[in-house]
Amino acid sequence: NAGVTQTPKFQVLKTGQSMTLQCAQDMNHNSMYWYRQDPGMGLRLIYYSASEGTTDKGEVPNGYNVSRLNKREFSLRLESAAPSQTSVYFCASSETDGSYEQYFGPGTRLTVT
Amino acid sequence: AQSVTQPDIHITVSEGASLELRCNYSYGATPYLFWYVQSPGQGLQLLLKYFSGDTLVQGIKGFEAEFKRSQSSFNLRKPSVHWSDAAEYFCAVGARGTYKYIFGTGTRLKVLA
Numbered sequence: 001n002a003g004v005t006q007t008p009k010f011q012v013l014k015t016g017q018s019m020t021l022q023c024a025q026d027m028n029h030n031s032m033y034w035y036r037q038d039p040g041m042g043l044r045l046i047y048y049s050a051s052e053g054t055t056d057k058g059e060v061p062n063g064y065n066v067s068r069l070n071k072r073e074f075s076l077r078l079e080s081a082a083p084s085q086t087s088v089y090f091c092a093s094s095e096t097d098g099s100y101e102q103y104f105g106p107g108t109r110l111t112v113t
Numbered sequence: 114a115q116s117v118t119q120p121d122i123h124i125t126v127s128e129g130a131s132l133e134l135r136c137n138y139s140y141g142a143t144p145y146l147f148w149y150v151q152s153p154g155q156g157l158q159l160l161l162k163y164f165s166g167d168t169l170v171q172g173i174k175g176f177e178a179e180f181k182r183s184q185s186s187f188n189l190r191k192p193s194v195h196w197s198d199a200a201e202y203f204c205a206v207g208a209r210g211t212y213k214y215i216f217g218t219g220t221r222l223k224v225l226a
Contacts, residue, residue, distance in 0.1 A: 042218040050212050098207025098214050099145045104156035
């Protein structure tokens, strides 16, 4: 049982380049999330998907787009990367809402130069 | 405003000593409270959660947490720390009907041999 998987693990981009971070879960969870983690700031929610076919903005959505491809997969896209997007990105899933625990992927470390 | 505060950014304890990590929250709805642990280079793993009932909850790895409604606190404890407990610990709050968990900024635990 893989849980939540993320690809890639590491990525270096130049300013202005685009990329998509992939996330998949095999727990049949309804809800999926994208966070970024920066030193001293904890985890900040970028976007979430409460259920298949829906997506909503979190705390820091600017510069990002998401796609809930199906129940298993939730991707995060950076259209034009900026140095301020250098961070560690985590995908998570939960059965439904905030009354349930979240399961996290291993993270993607992104550097934008 | 809704918030989670972890007042201690860093804590250092000796192996075998007891541990208490503090968490205070401010939340309008009935909170569902979580503690997660993050080992270096890893995603977050759930230690324990609380939403009702006995205010002392047991988690994995010998951790426990006590919910005190009057103090809006949910402190994490362990009677005897092991070197493998060195990690970063995050307190989080969620609620039924919302998908926006709020995370504290984390407490980094160092364990001295």
